[in-house]
Structures are given as C-alpha cells and as structure tokens.
Amino acid sequence: MGNTNTATLLVSCPDRKGLVAALAKLLYEHGGNILQAQQHADPVEKMFFQRIRFDLSELDISRDELEDLLRIECGRFDMRWQISYGDRTKRVAIFVSRFEHCLYDLLIRHRLQELPCEIRLIVSNHPDLGPIADQFEIPFHVFLITKETKLDQEREELALLERERIDLIVLARYMQILSEQFCDRYTERVINIHHSFLPAFSGARPYHQAYERGVKLIGATAHYATLDLDDGPIIAQDVVSCSHRHGAQDLVRKGRDVERLVLARAVRWHLEDRILVHGRRTIVF
Amino acid sequence: MGNTNTATLLVSCPDRKGLVAALAKLLYEHGGNILQAQQHADPVEKMFFQRIRFDLSELDISRDELEDLLRIECGRFDMRWQISYGDRTKRVAIFVSRFEHCLYDLLIRHRLQELPCEIRLIVSNHPDLGPIADQFEIPFHVFLITKETKLDQEREELALLERERIDLIVLARYMQILSEQFCDRYTERVINIHHSFLPAFSGARPYHQAYERGVKLIGATAHYATLDLDDGPIIAQDVVSCSHRHGAQDLVRKGRDVERLVLARAVRWHLEDRILVHGRRTIVF
C-alpha cells in the first residue's frame, strides 16, 4: 500500500501481439522492477487490459522521461493509459446526505489504514452529519440544494473540489442526482453505492417492496456514477440472506451492512489502482 | 425425515389471541406429541403462520377423527390448513427439456436419501434426456409441444399426473410456459427455477448480457410457478460471485451450480412441509 517507491500503470487497448513484451521491456531497460502484473485479454471484444505495479527506486530516468517514453510506446499500440505513484496519495471527498453508516465505515477504515488516501473533506446537502465530521476532524461543507439552486450549488462544489485537487468522490448514500456537468468533469472518478434486489424494484421504499415480495436475498452494488445514475460500470456487488422473519426494518439494517462493505471494497480497489473501465464494464485486477 | 409416526400441520390465518394455545391443546388432549413447532406473526399484514410437526404414535383417535376436529377448530379461526403424514410419501414428477444439470442433481440427491419422496416419472418436451431417466430407472414420457398441440399435450400430461397421483411437479429447467389450466390445477405444487441477475436482464441470452454488463454476481431463484412465469412466490435464492475473468460460458457453468443448489433446497423444503404461501410471499420454517 502506498509504498513511496512504487508506481502503478493501467493500460487498455485493442489486443495484438507483443503488448506484454513491449511494456515489460521498456520498464526493464530503464531499471523499473515489476512487482505485480496482471493482464486480461477479452476474447469477445478483442481488448487487452493490464495493470503493472513496479518499483521505481532504481529507475535510471526521471518520472517525466518515463512518462514521455510511455506516451510514445502506448501511442504505438493505441493504448489508453494512466500512471499513479505511491508517494502521491489520492485526495478524496465524501458526499453524504442523512445516512451515516457508510460515512462512519469509510472514516474508521481510513483510520485503520485500510484506505490509502487523504480524506480532504465531506460535502452534504444536509447539516445533520456535521458532528461525525467533527469527531474525525474532517472539514464539513453544506450545500443546500433545491431544484432552483442545484446547478449553482454544484458549481460551487466543483470549485471546491478543484481547489482541493480531489481525485476521487465517494457518494456515501448521497441522495442527489449529479448533473451532466458534474459527471462529465469526474468521469470514472465518482463511486456510488445503491441497494440491489432480486428481482429489482423500482419506485420508492424498495426495502418495503422487498419485504412484501418475500425476497430471500438483499444486496448492494458499487459502481462508477454516470448520468444514468444506477447504471454505471459495476465495481463490486454482494448480498446477504434474509427470510420472512426479517421485517422491513431488519432488511434496512442488513442493507446497511452490505452497502458499507461493498462501498469500502470498491473505494479501496480504486485507491489501489485496480480498476479499468471498458464501456459499461470494469476489469478489477 | 419421513418418519412413519409423524404428521406435519401447516396453518395460516388472521392473527388473534389464543391460536397457539388452541392447537397445542387439541393435539395434547388426544395424545399427539409436538416434536417441533414454529410460528410467525406478520406484524404488517396481521397474519399468523404455524408449522407443527407431531408424533402420532399415541394418538387416541383415528386420523379421520383428528382431521374432523382440526376442521372444526380451524374453522373457528378462519384458518387455512393442511396436514401431511410421514408414512404417505409424496409423489413427484420432474419436467425437463434439454439441460441435464438440475435433473441429475435431483436424481442423485434422491438416491442419497436427501429428498423424502418417490420420483414417479420424468416428463420432457424433448427426447434427449431419456438415457438419464434410464440410468436411474425412472419412467420417461415425451410430450412434443408445438403452438398447435400445446393445450392437447398438456391435457395428456395432466391426465398422466392425475393417474400417478402426483403431489409435486418440479420444473427442472423445463423451457415451456405452463398454461392457465395447468397452473390452476397445481397451484403451489409446481416449483420452478430460473436465473437471477443484479441488475435484471430481460430478453434472450441473459448470461451473455450479464457478461457484457460486467456483473460481479449471478444467482438463481426457485419459486412456485404462477401464470406470470417468473413472478411466483419466492422459495429460495442464492448467488455466486464472478469477475471479468469469467466468459459467458463460465457464467453459464456458475449458473448451473447455483441453479441446482437452489432448486434442490426448495424441493426439499416443500417435501418436508416447511413452506406456507401468503399472497406473493412464502414463509419457510
């Protein structure tokens, strides 16, 4: 985690011969030592995905020079690529409304050093969770949102996020839909969590619907936020079992457990640069 | 399981005082010894559900007399009730098409004495699985079905089921929709299995859709068949996890594993008289 001498390279491109060799050679020739590498070739879409974690401590060129070389090499193969460095801790903003379970879970995991990031600030459209932010000494910003003020308030939020150089936004049960300006600005950098049921329920009070339908499982899905709110690329999912003995309130409680677990998992994977997005899918190494 | 001296009573009715005492007293006064009892009071719908398994060996009245008394007592409380006897083994028909995994699973579990029933016959709309029926020496009946012959063929099937006094029909990946005449005749006595996804997919080739969408879980749901095929009361559900490494064929394989597990679970619970249906829900004791 966050080792200061490591970098992680994520690449995706149309599959073709020699991809693994080309990148391995480039790194090897300049003193980069590969610590971990995973690759996946999608046989249906003929796409290639790779994650390389490597040691920089004996690199014989500068990071800028390395990135220049990568730019050239990745250009040759039409690669989409990104690199992140272990000594450049990601900066996170958490968005919340009134539910506290996911927020608490992230704050505690951060404290336990499970999440290699800096939690710079918490944004909310309600003042309610301010005291929790205080407990953990994180700046808390309230942006009250009405239909009329929404776009303006979002602009303020975006300015704040910009100022704080935020890398990742976590919607920890944030009950507002992000507008197009927001989604476009932070593509694949906003993680959302929502409940999932088998079968799916639309409309209000899904846990009550689930109760009435007598489902035996309830679940949660973490995904990158897109304009179509609950339809972005899925990062993680899980379920817990339930029975007729569980009333709607019990289902809500079980939902909390699975939501916070799944959200934390997705956030950790993002922070560890494990996730590649391709169309509506993710590859999680 | 299937102990010859036991009976199982399932009752459901509007909740009111004295229900537990009334039935316990009736059984106790006539020498019926309660071995297991579970009850559930639904606080939302104000309904009462109970399962009582009791020992008949010191019953001081006949079974007919007991049923008469139950009829009177249950009448007092508007109870829906049913009784089954451990020495009256349930008679099962399995319906299949061309997938064999659920059929095999049921036959082997039956052989291992996990399913307290007699498997009287296998019905199929294809001849393909006949050899498996032969392996286990179960009569195999083919009813080829076209749009034109469907209702006639179903009538033949119903006559066969009648003749064989079938108690439970298991649709073990039977790829035909049952008509209204069939569903009405065997209400809450037909168990179906189908795949379940988060999110749900409609249309053809759901496993391929799941692959394209990059789901991280695939599941299966067993339910009582109703006219609205996949929407009957849910009996059991389960999921298995998957990842980008699993192609559509791997998802199909994983789907088989969870389908056969969930179907067998639902069938066993039905055979052990553990399931009560109320509206679109089940109570599984």
Next chain:
Amino acid sequence: MGNTNTATLLVSCPDRKGLVAALAKLLYEHGGNILQAQQHADPVEKMFFQRIRFDLSELDISRDELEDLLRIECGRFDMRWQISYGDRTKRVAIFVSRFEHCLYDLLIRHRLQELPCEIRLIVSNHPDLGPIADQFEIPFHVFLITKETKLDQEREELALLERERIDLIVLARYMQILSEQFCDRYTERVINIHHSFLPAFSGARPYHQAYERGVKLIGATAHYATLDLDDGPIIAQDVVSCSHRHGAQDLVRKGRDVERLVLARAVRWHLEDRILVHGRRTIVF
C-alpha cells in the same frame, strides 16, 4: 425490538409431552398474547427448548404474579427458565484493549438503533481507546493489569459492574483472560470474539501462520466466555475468502471485517433473548 409491552420467555427442560400446551395455556388464560414462539426438541439429548415472545398489554395479573405462576409451572417440568421485559433495557459493558474495530462497530450500531441496550461503560486495560469513548460520550474506565494486580483489579471491575447493574459484558478484542471469579459471576453473560482458521493454529501471530499455510478462508467465532477461554458455547461464526494475493496485513484486515460482523450478530441475538445454552452448545432462535 424493545417494545415496552412485550416479554420474552426462554425455557429448557427434558423433553416430554404437553410442554407447548402447558405454557401456551398459562399465558392465554391470563391475557398474554403470543407474538412469536419457536421451539426445538433435541432428538439426541431428549431436551426441549423454547422461546416465547408475548404481549403483556392485556395481562390480567401483575408481572410478579405471572412469574410466580411460571415458577410453579416450570417447576412441574424441571424447566430452567428466564424472562425479560421489553421495557427493561439491558445494560451493557464493553471491554477493550487496543484494537478499535469491534468497539467502533458496536458503538455505531448502537447509535443506529440496531442494538436494543444501554451501553453504560467501557472498561480497558489500556488508556488508548479513551478518545473513542469520548467521541460517543460513554464513561471509560482504565484498569491496568499486571500479573500481581490482576485479581484485585478484577475485583474493582466486578464492583463497578455490580454498581452499574450490568447485564451483559462484551469482550470486544479484550486481550486479558478472565479469572474464575469473573467467569463464575457472569456465566453466559460474557460474549467473546476470536479469529478462527481452517485448519486451526495455536500459538502467536495466527494471521502470519495462516499466510504461511496458504489458507483460503479466515473466520471468526463469537461465544460465551468460559474459563477455557476460546472453548465456550459458540453463538455465531462466519468466514471470508482469501488467496495468495493477500499478505498477512490483508488477512488482518479481513479478519477485522468478519470479527466485527460476527460479534455484533452475537450481541444482538443475546440482547433480543434469542440464545439458550445447553452444555457446550447454543440454540439460537
């Protein structure tokens, strides 16, 4: 949960006829309305266990009179019994050392009203977690323990618990073994959590041993504390999967997740009077 007009009766005794009827009749005759009842007859040990949750609002006798009647009736059947009332909230003490994940989890669940109890105090043999107690405004008592002071300090602790009329002690990763005087005083009222591995590892640094052995699952067990520390009646268990990719630190992290989940489950079940102990086993209704 904690409904003020309800009571929960737990009974266990040698199995014999008429047990269900006797208690149902007693409650019914005095206006107690059974809301939920579960029973279990152990066919091996010929024991009977029952949990009855009933409504007191139309009871026509006092609670003392009810308990007198129960004492007589339970006496007839050699029943071990206990009753608790929904308006008598249980009082809990949490014992911790230096690990905070279980403590945090209990405090947050309590705040989310998942745990029907009052958390009266936190006891620790280290000062480290004091600030967390402060965050949640719970009194924090440090009892430093050395080999020499152990029995004396425990006596102080027992006096404090007595004074606070504590009903349940939760060892939330408390790294001290309780002495005989303590275990005897709070039999079946101390819940402990510990990690569990397949296969089991004895000795120090179990997560490192698990890593070296390449286990694919790590788990946790919650149980009532007995003198033989990790061998008391098991209340709840769960596991999470792991692989060669998880270093010892990852296993520790996964262990935290499963420990806190399993401990909270066990505590909730105890607070809801769902657990009966028989010898080295629990029955959890």
Next chain:
Amino acid sequence: MGNTNTATLLVSCPDRKGLVAALAKLLYEHGGNILQAQQHADPVEKMFFQRIRFDLSELDISRDELEDLLRIECGRFDMRWQISYGDRTKRVAIFVSRFEHCLYDLLIRHRLQELPCEIRLIVSNHPDLGPIADQFEIPFHVFLITKETKLDQEREELALLERERIDLIVLARYMQILSEQFCDRYTERVINIHHSFLPAFSGARPYHQAYERGVKLIGATAHYATLDLDDGPIIAQDVVSCSHRHGAQDLVRKGRDVERLVLARAVRWHLEDRILVHGRRTIVF
C-alpha cells in the same frame, strides 16, 4: 478451455529483476502470442510465480525447440517450470470407496464439459460404486486392501496408472491413506478432499462431534495429498452455515454439498494449470 493451439507455462523462482521481460521477449520473438498472464511476487519469501497462457499457432519453431529455449532461459533464473499443451488432454483416475456424491459430481461435470480431461478409470477398495462407473461407461478397478495386502495392491495400482499414463489422481472420498511410495510417485498430482470444522475435531465421527459442539459452520478443504494426509498444500476451501436445527445427518448432507463443490473447483483449477505449489502453500491464478 483445452484449445488445441494454446500452451500454458507455469514458473516459479527466487524473485529478481527482468523475469517478466525475459519470458515475454522469448515468446514474442518466436511468434508465441500471450493470451493471459498472471504473476505474483511473494514479498515475504521473495519468490516469483507466473502463469502464461499463449497461442502457438504462429510459433516459428517446434515445441521441442521451444522447450529447449525455455530450459536454457529458466536455467538462467533458477526457475522451476512446466508447460502443458491444450491439445494434450490430461488423463485422470478417480479413487473412491463407498461414498458416491463426489464421484457423481465429477462424472456429471465432465459430461457437461466443465472438466477438460479424460476420465480414464475409477479405482476403488470396494465394489459398491461399480454400477455408477457402468452408468458413465468408465472402467472400474477394484483393489481390495487389507493391512497385509496394502503395499502389493498399491504396486498394482501404480502399474495400472503408469500403463494408462495418468496425469492426475482425484481422491473422491477415498478412505485409504496412500503410502510413501504412492505419494512420492505422484507429488502434486493427487488431489484429496476432506471436511473441515471450526474448531477442528480429531477422531472418529467428526459430524457428530460438530453437532455436539454446536458449530455454526461446516466446511471442506481440497488439497494436494502428502504423506501427512490432511496437511498438504490447500487448493480450495468453502463452508456452509448450519444451526441447532440441523442434526448430525443434516450436517453430513451439508458436508456432501460443500465437499463436492470444493473438490470439483480444485480439480478444474489443476486441469486448467492454474496452481503452483510452493512449500506448504499454493498460488492459484
């Protein structure tokens, strides 16, 4: 699966720089196209593990030449290596005693094309399961074993396995301990399955002990057989939950479900060349 134009290379060696580049380059230079590659560097033991699946169809040298080159290259790095070819189907022998659930499961999965192998023969120390072998038309060999005949019978078995050029032996609930001569001959090529409990139970009738102890989980472990029978490198593990409602027979049933699932998983992983053994651990890619 079993694609005729692919090969899979498994290597392990002390970790050092340039390993990935060296193998990628070797394959690339001779027209081998890497389809999948996973690697793992163990930071504790400083070991490197890699699995490379590559396409042979445009290889510009013969397989023998390729292996010569690999021998040289792997020699340079002290690599332990093995290669297998998709058109060289592995040959499997299944060993059984009297339990049929694992045998059936393997035979059905094989039929469903989940296991890329040829099941050449079944060996048993009892005649009981012969009819199942007949159902699936697999040769069935009985080797009755007593203390006196054990070594002789094993020698006969080994001769048979040799004759049939068996690559993998699956102990599908085979209730005999293999002798040293056997284990030595088929190191890391014998997969065994056994039940696993939390806590562990030694001695006879483990399911009855688990019942008496009131465990809430029962599990199974698949591992490579070693002389110390249940202590070989773990390949796969899983558990199912249980409760006081499950008698010893129910635990046995649940045990069967998890045993067959875990065994099939381990066998499939072996057949797909996903497993590397290092000391007492496995790396499963």
